[in-house]
Amino acid sequence: xxxxxxxxxxxxxxxxKKAMLELGRRLSESDAETLVMISPxxxxxxxxxxxxxxxxxxxxxxxxxAPGVRFALANDLALVQxxxxxxxxxxxxxxxxxxTLARRYGVTTGLDHGIMAPLYFLRQAGVHIPLVHVSMGxxxxxxxxxxxxxxxxxAGELNKHVAVLASSDLSHRLTLDAPNGYHPAGKEFxxxxxxxxxxxxxxxxxGLDPELxxxxxxxxxxxxxxxxxxxxxxxxxxxxxSYEGPFGVGYLVASLVPGARxxxxxxxxxxxxxxxxxxxxxxxxxxxxxxxxRRVLENYYHGGRDEFKPQEVPEEFAGRRAGVFVSxxxxxRLRGCIGTIAPTKNNIxxxxxxxxxxxxxxxxxxYPVKPEELPELDISVDILGEPEPVHGLDELDPHKYGxxxxxxxxxxxxxxxxxGIDTVDEQVAIARQKAGISPGEKVRLERFEVVRYH
Numbered sequence: 372x373x374x375x376x377x378x379x380x381x382x383x384x385x386x387x388k389k390a391m392l393e394l395g396r397r398l399s400e401s402d403a404e405t406l407v408m409i410s411p412x413x414x415x416x417x418x419x420x421x422x423x424x425x426x427x428x429x430x431x432x433x434x435x436x437a438p439g440v441r442f443a444l445a446n447d448l449a450l451v452q453x454x455x456x457x458x459x460x461x462x463x464x465x466x467x468x469x470x471t472l473a474r475r476y477g478v479t480t481g482l483d484h485g486i487m488a489p490l491y492f493l494r495q496a497g498v499h500i501p502l503v504h505v506s507m508g509x510x511x512x513x514x515x516x517x518x519x520x521x522x523x524x525x526a527g528e529l530n531k532h533v534a535v536l537a538s539s540d541l542s543h544r545l546t547l548d549a550p551n552g553y554h555p556a557g558k559e560f561x562x563x564x565x566x567x568x569x570x571x572x573x574x575x576x577x578g579l580d581p582e583l584x585x586x587x588x589x590x591x592x593x594x595x596x597x598x599x600x601x602x603x604x605x606x607x608x609x610x611x612x613s614y615e616g617p618f619g620v621g622y623l624v625a626s627l628v629p630g631a632r633x634x635x636x637x638x639x640x641x642x643x644x645x646x647x648x649x650x651x652x653x654x655x656x657x658x659x660x661x662x663x664x665r666r667v668l669e670n671y672y673h674g675g676r677d678e679f680k681p682q683e684v685p686e687e688f689a690g691r692r693a694g695v696f697v698s699x700x701x702x703x704r705l706r707g708c709i710g711t712i713a714p715t716k717n718n719i720x721x722x723x724x725x726x727x728x729x730x731x732x733x734x735x736x737x738y739p740v741k742p743e744e745l746p747e748l749d750i751s752v753d754i755l756g757e758p759e760p761v762h763g764l765d766e767l768d769p770h771k772y773g774x775x776x777x778x779x780x781x782x783x784x785x786x787x788x789x790x791g792i793d794t795v796d797e798q799v800a801i802a803r804q805k806a807g808i809s810p811g812e813k814v815r816l817e818r819f820e821v822v823r824y825h
Contacts, residue, residue, distance in 0.1 A: 372384045372387050372388050372391070372488065372492075372622070373432065373435075373437065373440060373487075373488055373491050375432070375437035375439065375440050376432060376435045376436070376437045376440070383617045383618070384615060384617060384618075384622060386613040386615050387613050387615060387622045387624060388492065389613065390612035390613035390624035391489060391492035391493070391624055392492050392495060392496050393496075393612055393624075394492075394493070394496075394612060394624055394626060395492050395493040395494075395495065395496025395497070395498050396496045396497070397626060398493060398496070398498050398534055399493075399496050399497040399498045401532075401534065402532045403500060403532050403533060403534035404500060404501075404531050404532050404533065405447045405450055405500055405501050405502070405503060405526075405531060405532075405533050405534070406493070406498065406500055406501070406502050406503070406533075406534050406535075406536060407450075407502075407503040407505060407522060407533055407534070407535045407536070407601075408485075408486050408489070408490070408502060408503070408504060408505065408535075408536045408538055409505045409506075409507055409535070409536070409537050409538060409594045409597050409598060410483050410485030410486050410504070410505070410506055410507065410538045410539070410594065411485055411506075411507045411538075411539050411590040411591065411593065411594055412483040412484055412485035412486075412506075412590075413483045413485065413486075413504065413505075413506030413507075414466075414468055414473075414476075414478045414479075414506050415506050415507060415508065415509060416464075416466065416506075416508055416509065417508075417509045417701075417704075418464060418508075418509075418510070419463065419464030419465060419466055419508055419510070420458070420463065420464070420465050420466070420505065420506065420507070420508040420510070420518055420597075421465075421466050421468050421505070421506035421508070422451055422454065422455065422465055422466070422467055422468065422503065422504070422505050422506070423446060423451075423467075423468055423480055423503070423504035423505075424446075424448070424451060424467035424468055424469040424472075424480075425446060425468075425469055425470065425480045426445075426446055426448065427443055427444070427445060427446065428443070428444055428445070428446050428480075428482055428502050428504055429441070429442065429443035429444075429481065429482060430442060430481040430482025430483065430486065430487050431481075431487070432484060432487055432488075434484070435484065440487065440491060442482065442487065442490055442494065444499075444501065444502050445501040445502070446501065446502060446503065446504070447501040447502070447503050449529060450503055450525060450526065450529060450531065450533070451467065451503055453525035453526075453528060453529055454503070454521060454522055454525040455467060456525070457521035457522070457524045457525045457528075458517075458518055458521040458522075460521070461514075461517045461518070461520065461521050462514075463510070463514055463517060463518055463521065465518075468480055482504060483506075485538040485539065486502075486504055486538060488538070489536060489538050490502075505597070507539075507593040507594045507597060508593070509593070509701075509702065509704055510702075511646055511702055511747060512577050512581075512593075512596050512642065512646050512702070513577070513639075513642045513643035513645075513646045513647075515593055515596045515597045515600070516577060516596050516597070516599060516600040516603070516638075516639060516642050517600060517639060517643075518597050518600055519535070519596070519597050519598060519599060519600015519601040519602070519603065520600045520601070520603050520639055521600075522535065522597075522600065522601045523600070523601040523602075523603065526601075533601075535598045535601045536598070537591065537594040537595045537597065537598035538591075538594060539589075539590050539591025539592075539594040539595065540589070540590055540591055540620050540621060540622065541560065541561045541564060541587070541589050541591050541616075541620070541621030541622070541623055542556075542557035542558070542560050542561050542587040542588055542589050542616070542620070542621045543557070543587075543588040543589065543590070543619065543620050543621075544556065544557035544586075544587055544588040544619070545557045545558055545561070545616045545619045545620065545621060546616075546619035547619075548619055549588075549618070549619025549620060550588075550618075550619060550620065551588035551791050552791065552793040553619075553793075554586055554587065554588065556583055556586035556587045557586075557587045557588065557619075557621070559583065559587070560579070560583050560584060560586075560587035560589060561587070561589075561614070561616065561621040561623075563579065563583075564576065564579065564592070564595075564623070565611060565614050565623060567579075568595075568609060568611060568623065568625050568627075569609060569610075569611045569625075570609065571607040571608070571609035571627060573599050573602070573607070573636070573638055573642075574638060574641065574642065574645065576592075576595060576596065576599060577596055577599070577638075577642045577645065577646070578645055578649070579592060581702050581703030582703060582749075584703055585703040585704075585790060586790065588790075588791065589621070591623075598627075599627075600639070602627060602629050602636075603636070603637060603638055603639055604632060604633065604634065604636055604637040604638075605629040605630055605631065605632055605633055605636060606629070606630035606631050606632075606633045606636065607627050607628070607629060607630065607636075608627070608628045608630060609625065609626070609627045609628075610625060610626045610627075611623070611624075611625045612624045612625060612626060647746075653749065657750075657825065658752075658824040658825060659685055659688065659824075660688065660719075660723055660752035660754070660824040661750045661751065661752055661824055661825060663688075663720060663723050663724065663727075664697050664723050664724070664727035664750050664752055665727075665745075665748075665750055667723070667724045667727045667728065668727055668728065668731055668740075668745060668748075669745060671728050671731075672742040672745060673742075684718075684720045687719075688718065688719040688720045688723070689718050689719070689720055690718065691718065691719060692714035692716070692717070692718055692719065692722070693714055693719050693722065693754050693755055693756070694710065694711045694712045694713050694714055694722070694754075694755035695710055695711060695714075695719060695722040695723050695726050695752065695753065695754055695755065696708060696709070696710025696711075696726065696752070696753040696755070696786060696821075697709060697710065697723060697726040697727045697729075697730045697750065697751075697752055697753075698730065698750070698751045698752075698753070699730050699731060699740065699748050699749070699750055700748065700749040700750075700751075701744060701747050701748055701749070702747065705737075706737060706740060706744070706748060707730040707731055707734040707736075707737050707740060708730055708734060709726050709729035709730040709733055709734055710726050710730075710753065710755075710784075711726060712755070712758070712775065712782070712784050719754060723752055727750075749825075751823060751824065751825050752823070752824045753786055753821040753822070753823050753824075754821060754822045754824070755773070755819050755820075755821050756819050756820040756821065756822075757819065758775055758817040758818065758819045759817060759818060759819070760815070760816070760817050761816045761817065761818050762816075764795045764796070764799065764816075766818065767795045767798065767799070767816070767818055768787075768795070769787060769788070769789075769792050769793065769794065769795055769797070769798040770787060770788050770793075771787055771788075771820065772787050772818040772819060772820060773785060773786045773787045773818065773819045773820070773821055774787075774798050774799060774802050774816065774817070774818055774819075775802070775816070775817040775818075775819065776799060776802040776803050776806055776808060776814045776815075776816060777806070777814060777815045777816075777817070778806070778808045778812050778813065778814045778815070781806040781807055781808055782806055783801075783802040783803060783804070783805035783806025783807075783808065784802060784805070785798055785801055785802040785805070786821060787820070787821060788823075799816070
């Protein structure tokens with residue numbers, strides 16, 4: 372939508388540009404003294420929230436071939452410090468990212484495009500106030516909401532009028548040529564969110580299913596929930612200024628204006644219960660393989676052992692052997708996944724038990740799961756069918772079959788029906804990569820079906 376980037380294609384999102392300028396006009400006419408912007412494209416932590424601690428905030432759109440679009444503005448460090456203090460009282464870790472910390476972790480303190488793009492239009496509309504640059508966190512929704520409460524309390528203690536902008540795209544899966552491919556959940560998610568924002572339904576937004584959000588390939592829900600926490604306990608006048616998605620990505624611009632205090636809208640505790648109750652409801656509907664994996668993990672973290680009593684294990688899991696993958700997700704994000712292509716244990720139940728622990732503590736992509744995370748984990752178990760050789764890519768289907776790619780002693784496997792993998796070429800390429808097989812090497816292909824349990 373930034374003309375220097377869009378090079379004419381920005382006209383395809385003319386409604387969004389117009390709405391952004393209107394939002395900027397309203398902001399410039401308000402009494403806001405500081406602008407807090409929350410972006411999903413900065414330094415994102417799984418267990419906390421990043422906040423830019425540099426004295427001056429600057430950035431440009433050079434990575435999008437528009438280096439001339441650049442801004443430098445003051446950071447409101449007093450507000451940054453106060454937010455950190457208030458968040459700590461909410462048991463939320465907020466990491467102040469300065470140049471020293473950035474060098475240590477290989478990240479940047481520059482303003483990311485989630486800040487730069489809306490700032491382009493806000494500046495055009497005459498908004499010239501200090502900025503606080505916040506990166507969304509991958510925390511539970513109720514903790515993200517609590518961060519917003521901490522933000523509001525910080526502004527209140529400083530007696531400062533603060534505007535909060537949640538910067539984000541919605542679904543990236545609205546059309547066949549969308550960045551993440553098409554999925555019907557894309558339109559469903561965007562439709563629901565726009566409807567909820569239009570009426571200012573805070574509970575409805577915080578109650579959106581994380582699985583639906585993940586299928587939609589969105590990046591904005593967490594930023595929005597963090598913003599909503601800053602409106603806790605007040606009436607909200609909400610207006611959707613525009614919504615469109617011509618590039619297969621949902622663009623929403625809305626204005627939420629706080630009004631009078633309203634004790635009925637103090638929702639922090641209610642949203643926490645909402646999130647935890649939904650997790651509890653999922654537990655009661657879990658299949659036997661998932662119940663088994665969860666029980667094994669709970670016993671493991673509490674120092675016990677899981678003894679298999681044959682009479683308690685259904686015959687289909689006790690009487691045969693198969694490869695098994697156990698996947699752990701936390702708030703819609705992968706937290707660990709380990710499995711076996713071929714069986715290594717006496718039966719499927721033992722295979723599940725072994726791989727559940729491995730997924731929690733041995734997946735090299737993630738830190739080991741902590742005991743306190745267990746209640747927040749969603750678990751799925753894939754039981755693999757027998758692999759069968761295939762003679763060409765036309766015999767594969769990434770939604771129906773998993774694939775095994777072999778060359779010499781190297782072997783890579785990819786499960787079927789994975790989010791964001793819609794073509795055979797993508798599936799095989801990722802399996803090659805996992806096995807360390809170069810694109811030009813000759814390989815042997817096998818396919819297999821799975822039964823997935825939730």
